[in-house]
Amino acid sequence: MTRKTRRLWLVIICVACFGTAAALMLRAFSSDIVFFVTPSQLTQNAQPADRTVKLGGMVVANSVKREKHGDTPVSSFEVTDGQSAVTVNYEGVLPDLFREGQSVVAIGSMKNGIFIASEVLAKHDETYMPKEVAEALKKSGKWDPRFGPPPDAASWNSMTVKDAKKSLLPPPAPAAQ
Amino acid sequence: MFLHSVCETNKPLSASHSSASRLSSFFHRYANPGRFLRLGKVLQPWLTWPAIALTLTGLIWGLFFSPADWQQGDSVRIMYIHVPTAILASAGYAALALCSVLSLVWRHPLADLAAAEIGPVGACITALCLATGSLWGKPMWGAWWVWDARLTSVLILFFLYLGHITLIRAFDDQQRGYRAAAILAIAGAVDLPIIKFSVQWWNTLHQPDSITLTSAPTMSGSMLWPLALSMLGISLGFAAIVLARLRASVMESRIRSLLSNQRRHNGDLS
16 A cells, blocks of 8 residues: 555545534534424424524415504414414514515514514525516416415426416415414 | 655656556646646636636626516526525535645645635635625525524635635645645535535525526526526636636745745855
């Protein structure tokens, strides 16, 4: 074994050991690395009332109620992961991207079965589409943004309203209430 | 110092002809500073001008002529800078780690110089990635910064770059600096898969990749083309800047050794 080969093996072994150590550490801390918990995780494991958690999920269609108490807007909406839903109350201005069917992350704590949020963040998904495409998809009935993410991007460019009417998809089932 | 180490590494190559030595003779072919400078001089314009042309085309297309996103509006245009810088932050670090392996295992003198030159460029581009991401995050998410797995692992990458820049220049004995920085760079490479897969392994606020090898991109073609152009342009630009810095650094070490030889020569005469 030449010195070069020995050094190469040394580097490979060091990288393997270091990688294993990092992987074990990340596994051990994975519950802290996740940015948010889902509504079903939150309802299954009852959290202490004063513990701040981040709740992530999709805003349920037709669940958003907005009011105004004096100058501060007050809103209430349900967040779901498809299995269970949690009602969130929030006092403050919602981010621009907030809408029904959008994924959001609410930071706060559970009080009497209702999630009191101190901050609401909107999560953007990985789709990027021009306004015209979104309008066409909505008009054709292929997609209702209130019920979740849009159809496969491969179909956008070739799709016209006429095509869409021919192969009208059944509207997705509304998420669990 | 530099010339001395080049001579040393070139010597055993002519003696043996095993496959291992053929591999290292490939690596060492351009360890000869003269040969590297000649190749670099030819290569430089072929990197620089396409980089400028493609980046300008991609960015002008993306910033002014591509459509606005249906819900992000014009903020989507930040993507045309953010995504290329994010990819290059990781790719630059991968190049840094590769140079470090070449330096530690094969004692390649040019790899040491390249590692020293990639560091600052990579740090700048990582900073640009973090800054543009933050500018996008405020209007879209409602926060400048969140401690999710993707953002945190990229911030760690930025600090790895800063650590490498400092460490490689921290020793009076240049060779010790190269060794120490190379070990840091190789150890830090563990962060690269974490960055890449953070959005799949854990739930994050950052969105998953829109462009993957396994499925069709979830991005409209009218946005994909300018993004591809600016990605290619900025990548070539990164390579062009690193090459220019590396050529300057090779010339600098040549001049240094010439001067020290001359000084020694003059000292001998007096």
